[in-house]
Amino acid sequence: MHHFKIVQHENVQTWTMSNPPMNYMTGPMTQELTELIGRVEDDTNTRAIILTGGIDGKFITHYSVDELAAMAADPAECARLFPTLSVGFHRMLDRIMLMPKAVIAAINGDCMGGGYELALACDFRLAADGPYQIGLPESVLGILPGGGGTQRLPRLIGRSKALEVMLFGNVYAPREAEKMGMVNRVLAPESLMQARDGMGANPGQTPTALNRGNQESGTSRLRSRPRLGALRRANGDDAGDVLRGRANDDERLQ
Numbered sequence: 001m002h003h004f005k006i007v008q009h010e011n012v013q014t015w016t017m018s019n020p021p022m023n024y025m026t027g028p029m030t031q032e033l034t035e036l037i038g039r040v041e042d043d044t045n046t047r048a049i050i051l052t053g054g055i056d057g058k059f060i061t062h063y064s065v066d067e068l069a070a071m072a073a074d075p076a077e078c079a080r081l082f083p084t085l086s087v088g089f090h091r092m093l094d095r096i097m098l099m100p101k102a103v104i105a106a107i108n109g110d111c112m113g114g115g116y117e118l119a120l121a122c123d124f125r126l127a128a129d130g131p132y133q134i135g136l137p138e139s140v141l142g143i144l145p146g147g148g149g150t151q152r153l154p155r156l157i158g159r160s161k162a163l164e165v166m167l168f169g170n171v172y173a174p175r176e177a178e179k180m181g182m183v184n185r186v187l188a189p190e191s192l193m194q195a196r197d198g199m200g201a202n203p204g205q206t207p208t209a210l211n212r213g214n215q216e217s218g219t220s221r222l223r224s225r226p227r228l229g230a231l232r233r234a235n236g237d238d239a240g241d242v243l244r245g246r247a248n249d250d251e252r253l254q
Contacts, residue, residue, distance in 0.1 A: 052105075105118070
């Protein structure tokens with residue numbers, strides 16, 4: 001692994017993401033993260049996963065604009081490659097969301113665009129207090145959040161607040177993001193790792209607790225977790241069919 005440092009402590013794995021100097025998400029990082037997810041999905045010895053940034057002041061700043069611009073420079077090549085890359089990124093985030101383990105984003109620096117969409121796919125978002133930004137600023141560049149943010153953020157904080165974030169391209173300091181509901185909790189930087197490790201070490205017997213949550217909470221997000229196997233088996237199928245099938249399941253369950 002070139003961009004990830006993996007540390008196992010008892011039943012908790014910490015994945016530290018490092019792509020200096022700015023810690024942008026890139027295609028190679030996405031491939032490595034997908035490989036890590038595949039390794040841990042069926043690992044019964046790992047009950048929780050923690051994602052955190054390995055560059056000072058950076059969780060994942062955002063997806064690399066240079067990579068996207070280079071792709072867009074050749075419209076024919078972009079039309080050929082982008083759909084596959086986009087589907088791969090969405091599937092990766094879906095697998096994080098549906099994983100029957102506690103997944104915690106320990107946000108310790110800039111977390112915008114694709115970086116915040118990665119955090120949105122996690123179960124919990126803990127943020128260190130500090131002078132950095134969290135949000136979905138894509139509209140400032142004339143594009144929309146392309147990694148599921150348009151769907152996951154409204155479910156997290158409500159349609160009205162989510163529209164404010166996305167249409168204006170707003171970014172927020174950690175305390176402001178906490179007030180918006182965009183992160184679960186803001187902690188002093190020296191307390192972030194302790195709280196992160198505590199949540200990871202005691203995820204409430206994760207698979208059993210999540211199954212119980214499926215019955216009690218009424219949320220489609222938790223009810224969708226049993227679709228992990230189907231999503232993985234559909235790896236070679238059309239992504240639209242997979243997503244439409246999940247949406248139909250959610251409608252029947254509501």
